[in-house]
Amino acid sequence: MAHSSPGSTTNGKPRVIVVGAGFAGLGCARRLAKVDDMQVTLLDRNNYHQFQPLLYQVATSQLASSDIAYSLRKLFADDENVAVKLGEVATIDAAARSVTTADGDVIAGDAIVLAAGSQPNFFRTPGAAEHAFPLYSLDDALALRSRILGVFEAADRDASLIDQGALSFVVVGGGPTGVELAGALADLVEETMAEEYHDLAVTSVQIHLVDLGPTLLGPFSEDAHEYVAKVLGRKGVRMHLGVAVTEVGAGHVTLADGTTLRTRCVVWGGGIMAPAVAGALPDAQGRGGRLTVSSDLCVAGAPGIYAAGDIANIPAPDGSALPQLGSVALQSGVHAADTVMADLSGKPRSSFHYHDKGIMAMIGRGAAIAEVGPHRHELHGAIAFSAWLGVHAQLMTGVRNRIDAFVSWGSDYFSKRRGPQILDHADAAPIDWDEDRAPPLATTGPQQR
Numbered sequence: 001m002a003h004s005s006p007g008s009t010t011n012g013k014p015r016v017i018v019v020g021a022g023f024a025g026l027g028c029a030r031r032l033a034k035v036d037d038m039q040v041t042l043l044d045r046n047n048y049h050q051f052q053p054l055l056y057q058v059a060t061s062q063l064a065s066s067d068i069a070y071s072l073r074k075l076f077a078d079d080e081n082v083a084v085k086l087g088e089v090a091t092i093d094a095a096a097r098s099v100t101t102a103d104g105d106v107i108a109g110d111a112i113v114l115a116a117g118s119q120p121n122f123f124r125t126p127g128a129a130e131h132a133f134p135l136y137s138l139d140d141a142l143a144l145r146s147r148i149l150g151v152f153e154a155a156d157r158d159a160s161l162i163d164q165g166a167l168s169f170v171v172v173g174g175g176p177t178g179v180e181l182a183g184a185l186a187d188l189v190e191e192t193m194a195e196e197y198h199d200l201a202v203t204s205v206q207i208h209l210v211d212l213g214p215t216l217l218g219p220f221s222e223d224a225h226e227y228v229a230k231v232l233g234r235k236g237v238r239m240h241l242g243v244a245v246t247e248v249g250a251g252h253v254t255l256a257d258g259t260t261l262r263t264r265c266v267v268w269g270g271g272i273m274a275p276a277v278a279g280a281l282p283d284a285q286g287r288g289g290r291l292t293v294s295s296d297l298c299v300a301g302a303p304g305i306y307a308a309g310d311i312a313n314i315p316a317p318d319g320s321a322l323p324q325l326g327s328v329a330l331q332s333g334v335h336a337a338d339t340v341m342a343d344l345s346g347k348p349r350s351s352f353h354y355h356d357k358g359i360m361a362m363i364g365r366g367a368a369i370a371e372v373g374p375h376r377h378e379l380h381g382a383i384a385f386s387a388w389l390g391v392h393a394q395l396m397t398g399v400r401n402r403i404d405a406f407v408s409w410g411s412d413y414f415s416k417r418r419g420p421q422i423l424d425h426a427d428a429a430p431i432d433w434d435e436d437r438a439p440p441l442a443t444t445g446p447q448q449r
């Protein structure tokens, strides 16, 4: 049953509603939690925070879900002024400063901070939303892992399925998500599957990486483009650059150059856009459907509403928008809390300044790339991995206080070969092998000599 909670009523303390418990929402809620005369309601559709930078490792059976998901109630157990609520926000009433959940609950406050992240963008590619596996949430990673394991199990039982694309993987998108996933998949095949599937011709595995642009990791330097192509090439990944995916079917992917790739596992890392809830403030939506915010993170034309992280187009000093990155989200979430506190106490606001941590990506075990510092100094290999670990350990402090386990996992991951992994949930992504079946070879057309 719907209920309404008025704002400003909890012992006379102002109430701030934070929508989303990603890096931005956690940064914001943690900052506000330190202020005793503030009441915070933290709403998320999940009862956990998910550490997105490592989703690809869950998808490729290198980490368990509990390694990258943290209970929100545990994180705020000691903060009496933070109420964690499980719920999906469906609409926002900016004038009333209230949100309504998909279950019909109405929660009102004195300020609302929107930190609902992004969602995958399939760019209206026919069949992509139905057949491709995005990699944006823990649920996505678990579904993808099941599909990866499912095709190996099926091909192991029936080798004829290899002709139906059972061991062919297509990764769409040559940004960090696609590159990291393709590299980790190649590692999984080489280090684990080759050892565990004795009857299977694991050498038949094909990993295709497709991108519309002419290079992988577009925002990186020329050298970086060459480095990543070389590393992935060495791992056996086949690259299709400068070509669009025009259709995704149950058993194939079609490219704009006419190529058809038979596959039962398409990973979509092709792009992101604003989450559905941003549509509740249509007048404030800008590029990618994201919310336009001022430099102090107030949503344009909606007093009392603030936005941080991926959901916002946060102005950069050069007039563009800051990228969708964990460190931007964490820092802007903290700043949004400061702006809220300034507004509620009648003090002047300050502008948000992003402390740039650089850009980086892991290209499978043993290889990483980073561009750090104001002049984008480029690092490769182990030293780039150390930079990756440092930045992500810092992100982790926004989530948990203990980062030693994370750092020790990191060194272990990078330097040592790990044993075979336990493969489970194989039944969570069923495959109908009769759907979109390839025609038998040589049944049509002229006879081949």
Ligand SMILES: Cc1cc2nc3c(=O)[nH]c(=O)nc-3n(C[C@H](O)[C@H](O)[C@H](O)COP(=O)(O)OP(=O)(O)OC[C@H]3O[C@@H](n4cnc5c(N)ncnc54)[C@H](O)[C@@H]3O)c2cc1C
Pocket: 019, 020, 021, 022, 023, 024, 025, 043, 044, 045, 046, 048, 049, 050, 052, 053, 054, 055, 056, 087, 088, 089, 090, 115, 116, 117, 118, 135, 136, 176, 177, 275, 277, 308, 309, 310, 311, 324, 325, 326, 327, 329, 330, 360
């Ligand atoms: C696969 C992948 C790898 C990445 N790797 C890196 C990396 O290595 N380094 C890096 O810096 N960045 C990386 N990023 C980007 C980074 O993860 C994001 O920029 C960052 O998570 C954004 O934080 P956020 O808090 O804005 O959103 P999110 O982390 O997406 O959090 C949004 C939260 O809002 C919740 N939510 C959404 N809609 C609703 C709703 N309607 N109601 C209630 N709750 C809702 C979600 O459940 C989620 O918990 C990666 C992203 C992906 C997808």
